[in-house]
Amino acid sequence: MVSTSKKKLIWALWLLVFPVGLWLTYRMYPPQISVDLVDILLFLCLAFFVAATPMLINGAPIFLLQWISLAVF
Numbered sequence: 001m002v003s004t005s006k007k008k009l010i011w012a013l014w015l016l017v018f019p020v021g022l023w024l025t026y027r028m029y030p031p032q033i034s035v036d037l038v039d040i041l042l043f044l045c046l047a048f049f050v051a052a053t054p055m056l057i058n059g060a061p062i063f064l065l066q067w068i069s070l071a072v073f
């Protein structure tokens with residue numbers, strides 16, 4: 001068991017370290033973003049198709065949207 005005072009200390013340290021670390025990471029290693037509109041549109045079309053066609057397994061609809069999202073990111 002962890003005491004409540006230790007939990008508060010851990011949260012306070014996290015609130016101090018995480019935002020500063022995130023900002024420093026962004027400043028020192030900026031992201032290289034190259035947007036290709038055709039790829040985004042193709043993934044959107046694929047996501048719409050998958051959302052419109054659920055699989056029925058034992059009467060329960062199953063969507064594969066999570067797998068499409070995983071492929072996009």
